[in-house]
Amino acid sequence: MTSITSGRAVDPRARPASARGRRWWTPGTVIAAGVLTLVAAAVLAPGLLTGADPQATDPSASLQAPGAAHWFGTDQLGRDLFARVVYGARYSVTIAVLAVLIAVVLGALLGLIAGLGRTWVDDVVARVLDLMSAFPSVLLALVLATLLGPGTVTLAVAVGVASAPGFGRLVRRQTMAVRHADFVRAAVTFGRSQGRIVAEHVLPHVLTSVLLLAAIEVGTALLTVSGLSFVGLGPERPAPEWGALLSEGREVLTLAWWQTVFPGAATVATILAFTVLGRRLQRVVSARGLT
Amino acid sequence: MSLRSLPLRRPVPIVALTATALLLAACSGGETGSGGDTPGTGGSLTWAIASEPSCFAPAFHQLVSDRAVLRNLVDSLVHQEQDGSFTPWLASGWTVSDDGTTYTFDLRDDVTFSDGAALDAAAVQANYDYVRDASHGSTYATLLSSVTDITAPDDHTLVLQLSAPDTSLLDSLSSVALGIVDPAGLELGDGLCDPTTGDLSGTGPFTVADYSRGDHVELVRNDDYDWAPESAGHSGPAYLDSVTYSFQSDDAGRVGALQSGQVQVISGVPALQVAGLESAGLTYQNGPRTASTFGFVVNADPANAPWDDVRLRQAVRDGFDLDAIVQAVYAGQVDRAWSWVGQDSAGYDADLEGAWGDDVDAANALLDEAGWTERDADGYRTRDGERLSLAVTYDADSVRDQRDTLIEAVQDQLKTNLGVELAFSTPTWTEVSASIADGSWSVYPATFGKTDYANSVLGTWAGYFYAAGSYQPTAAVEAATTALTATDHAAYTTAIDAVQTDLVLDEAVFIPLTESTFQVATAAEVHGAGFDPSSGTPDSAYGVWLGRS
Numbered sequence: 001m002t003s004i005t006s007g008r009a010v011d012p013r014a015r016p017a018s019a020r021g022r023r024w025w026t027p028g029t030v031i032a033a034g035v036l037t038l039v040a041a042a043v044l045a046p047g048l049l050t051g052a053d054p055q056a057t058d059p060s061a062s063l064q065a066p067g068a069a070h071w072f073g074t075d076q077l078g079r080d081l082f083a084r085v086v087y088g089a090r091y092s093v094t095i096a097v098l099a100v101l102i103a104v105v106l107g108a109l110l111g112l113i114a115g116l117g118r119t120w121v122d123d124v125v126a127r128v129l130d131l132m133s134a135f136p137s138v139l140l141a142l143v144l145a146t147l148l149g150p151g152t153v154t155l156a157v158a159v160g161v162a163s164a165p166g167f168g169r170l171v172r173r174q175t176m177a178v179r180h181a182d183f184v185r186a187a188v189t190f191g192r193s194q195g196r197i198v199a200e201h202v203l204p205h206v207l208t209s210v211l212l213l214a215a216i217e218v219g220t221a222l223l224t225v226s227g228l229s230f231v232g233l234g235p236e237r238p239a240p241e242w243g244a245l246l247s248e249g250r251e252v253l254t255l256a257w258w259q260t261v262f263p264g265a266a267t268v269a270t271i272l273a274f275t276v277l278g279r280r281l282q283r284v285v286s287a288r289g290l291t
Numbered sequence: 292m293s294l295r296s297l298p299l300r301r302p303v304p305i306v307a308l309t310a311t312a313l314l315l316a317a318c319s320g321g322e323t324g325s326g327g328d329t330p331g332t333g334g335s336l337t338w339a340i341a342s343e344p345s346c347f348a349p350a351f352h353q354l355v356s357d358r359a360v361l362r363n364l365v366d367s368l369v370h371q372e373q374d375g376s377f378t379p380w381l382a383s384g385w386t387v388s389d390d391g392t393t394y395t396f397d398l399r400d401d402v403t404f405s406d407g408a409a410l411d412a413a414a415v416q417a418n419y420d421y422v423r424d425a426s427h428g429s430t431y432a433t434l435l436s437s438v439t440d441i442t443a444p445d446d447h448t449l450v451l452q453l454s455a456p457d458t459s460l461l462d463s464l465s466s467v468a469l470g471i472v473d474p475a476g477l478e479l480g481d482g483l484c485d486p487t488t489g490d491l492s493g494t495g496p497f498t499v500a501d502y503s504r505g506d507h508v509e510l511v512r513n514d515d516y517d518w519a520p521e522s523a524g525h526s527g528p529a530y531l532d533s534v535t536y537s538f539q540s541d542d543a544g545r546v547g548a549l550q551s552g553q554v555q556v557i558s559g560v561p562a563l564q565v566a567g568l569e570s571a572g573l574t575y576q577n578g579p580r581t582a583s584t585f586g587f588v589v590n591a592d593p594a595n596a597p598w599d600d601v602r603l604r605q606a607v608r609d610g611f612d613l614d615a616i617v618q619a620v621y622a623g624q625v626d627r628a629w630s631w632v633g634q635d636s637a638g639y640d641a642d643l644e645g646a647w648g649d650d651v652d653a654a655n656a657l658l659d660e661a662g663w664t665e666r667d668a669d670g671y672r673t674r675d676g677e678r679l680s681l682a683v684t685y686d687a688d689s690v691r692d693q694r695d696t697l698i699e700a701v702q703d704q705l706k707t708n709l710g711v712e713l714a715f716s717t718p719t720w721t722e723v724s725a726s727i728a729d730g731s732w733s734v735y736p737a738t739f740g741k742t743d744y745a746n747s748v749l750g751t752w753a754g755y756f757y758a759a760g761s762y763q764p765t766a767a768v769e770a771a772t773t774a775l776t777a778t779d780h781a782a783y784t785t786a787i788d789a790v791q792t793d794l795v796l797d798e799a800v801f802i803p804l805t806e807s808t809f810q811v812a813t814a815a816e817v818h819g820a821g822f823d824p825s826s827g828t829p830d831s832a833y834g835v836w837l838g839r840s
Contacts, residue, residue, distance in 0.1 A: 057703040059612070059619035076620055076693075077700045150717070232687065236716050238699045250543070251693060254567055 029280045035273035042089035052083035054240050063256045073258035084240035085266050091241040095156045096222035100214050102160025107167025115175025132165040141224050145233040152235045159224045163217055170213055174206040215278035219271040226267050242267045334837040335533040336555040339545045343538040346484035347491055349470035350422050350429040355740040358467040360536055362823055362831040363510050365470030365493035369461055370520035371825040375637035377461045380520045391456030391778045398447040402518050404473040406492040412443035417474035433750060434463035455776045458783050459743035465825040496529040496833040509535045523834055530836035555817050558829050560810040562624035568812050578809040578822040580635040583739040584628035587802040592760030594730045602661045604799035606654040611704035613648055617805055620697050628803035630791045638744055638787035643795055651708045672710040680712040682733040686720035730759030738807040741827040745774040748790055764800055767793040
């Protein structure tokens with residue numbers, strides 16, 4: 001596969017396609033992969049990481065500082081904060097991933113319609129995508145989440161719809177490029193149906209860049225999800241979603257720093273891990289000339 | 292560095308310094324009045340409050356907290372004291388007929404409205420007649436529902452004729468809701484809500500000077516004021532030149548504003564911040580526990596089955612350790628409640644203390660007896676495959692003072708101790724009020740504010756929460772009716788005790804959680820801030836003065 005690269009014009013901004021650019025493992029990616037492994041474990045099998053019940057209250061152990069018994073300390077009701085952060089991953093990360101899936105599907109659909117449709121269809125869809133992109137996506141998600149009401153699924157839908165335009169524009173651009181390629185023209189000449197052309201030729205070409213963008217977008221979506229949950233638009237309490245934990249912690253910030261710092265650190269670490277790995281993936285793939 | 296080596300050619304920092312100094316001077320509203328330890332006239336301060344008044348007209352305001360601001364603008368006929376008794380205010384005295392149905396008030400003859408008009412019996416009559424006429428849409432028409440006729444035989448005599456004795460009448464007359472305004476403005480109706488029109492004219496110690504919606508209202512002293520109630524501690528005009536109420540909804544923001552000196556007084560202090568405020572030399576005051584308490588109002592109607600079974604309601608009431616929960620959530624700054632009636636109220640029934648709560652074994656026995664003996668995979672009790680679940684809906688806008696945290700603690704204890712699921716959600720008020728209107732509601736966490744308890748049982752319980760269903764807390768309603776028309780104190784007390792026993796012990800349709808109070812914190816130089824016994828809210832700024840910090 002690497003042989004393709006040699007035939008390409010060199011983009012002066014891009015790093016040289018050296019061994020370093022193509023290498024997977026850098027210290028950053030190793031740490032990021034470690035973080036994501038922990039997060040994945042927390043999502044899939046939180047019981048492996050902690051034996052404590054994230055909902056079990058113990059008023060006599062209210063607001064205890066981090067220590068051997070409670071690694072991240074306890075909250076006002078004496079709940080183990082480590083357990084809450086671990087179990088919270090299931091909410092935060094799942095909602096973020098779900099949101100990105102929704103964004104990918106919706107964006108791909110709109111992008112394909114625009115890229116393959118007649119000129120006026122493209123004009124309409126492209127303008128809608130432009131309009132949505134011009135509107136800050138956090139604000140759009142906030143508006144949608146307010147309209148749909150608080151909850152796990154509605155939050156994923158709100159964030160997903162709000163980040164769909166990015167994917168829509170990407171897919172449209174890629175589709176446009178592909179539709180005039182010789183092999184697509186050839187397929188048209190041979191009388192392939194539009195559906196088959198999309199499935200066999202257009203989608204595979206578009207897919208790589210969409211997945212690369214999706215990897216990075218999970219981090220952004222996680223930030224938006226936590227933000228909206230922070231202002232009360234997330235899952236119903238007492239679900240320990242990270243944004244909700246931050247919001248609870250804010251009320252006792254002067255008394256218990258741990259209740260804000262640990263959920264915040266978990267959020268930041270996960271977002272950074274997704275972003276670092278996503279960017280690395282992008283660099284490796286472009287160095288290997290897969291897009 | 293010697294003075295000469297300073298770069299004198301650059302005047303910019305000096306200008307900047309001067310500007311900063313001016314800015315600082317402008318920001319610190321708390322200029323000292325007398326500067327001593329005794330009350331002195333002068334100065335002004337900024338008072339941060341959580342909610343902007345919903346309306347400045349006494350007859351149309353909607354939030355109890357509005358009264359803290361409105362009390363500056365209007366006076367009442369009688370004054371309620373800390374012990375619940377009543378003393379002269381705009382009325383210099385009054386007599387009650389032996390049958391308790393005729394009240395004759397003598398009015399002061401030296402009172403004027405802020406627009407210069409004199410206060411006479413006709414003016415008071417016009418105010419009361421306006422409010423009690425339901426067609427005017429005042430929120431407080433029911434306060435005067437026992438009044439059949441009002442007459443003003445001469446300029447300074449007012450006679451109220453009642454259909455039956457009414458133990459709540461003086462309480463109502465002392466309220467901000469029946470504060471007296473110049474009748475010239477009455478015809479504007481709720482148009483009087485907007486203080487910028489200049490039509491709102493009361494007899495209070497302050498008048499509105501400037502109002503900026505969403506930001507602040509500035510009040511200035513009424514220099515003619517000379518009719519404060521005797522218990523106010525001083526007479527004549529207020530000490531302060533002006534007071535500015537600044538609207539700051541964020542709890543932490545208000546505390547920060549006080550700590551940094553941007554404001555001198557705040558209302559509404561989060562319990563967990565109190566220790567920090569006191570260690571910083573600021574004064575914290577918790578108001579009287581005269582309001583009805585905060586707790587779960589439970590729907591006992593068959594529409595909310597299986598919770599129409601009193602055994603289940605009693606089991607939930609006794610299935611958690613309220614003392615431990617309240618201590619954890621409020622760090623000792625808020626008291627747990629025992630009754631629906633606040634502990635500092637005259638009608639409080641102390642017999643309820645220790646009579647219920649935190650009896651997990653008895654609660655489990657009640658649930659077993661009611662047939663909820665099976666358990667599902669999550670550990671919740673079931674009967675015929677149905678999970679024992681109690682839905683608590685609390686409209687998101689009303690959630691404050693960490694009451695959601697409190698409910699989460701109850702939720703976990705009910706699960707662990709009893710195997711009862713408490714499904715807690717915070718929908719919009721539109722949804723909640725619709726479910727109450729059609730009777731499909733389950734549990735509403737409520738506080739009723741400072742209220743006449745007998746009136747409230749009839750109006751709020753029978754007339755609102757249980758209006759749609761077939762269930763009624765019959766014993767409480769009967770006792771409340773007795774209390775309302777009682778002619779002697781003993782009969783009143785017995786009846787109000789019976790109301791509490793029925794709601795909390797026998798029917799368990801109210802599960803008390805915490806005492807509901809207002810709080811005030813002040814900078815060290817501010818003195819004389821207190822609470823208005825008629826509403827439990829922070830009092831007007833009449834007695835507030837600036838001294839040495």
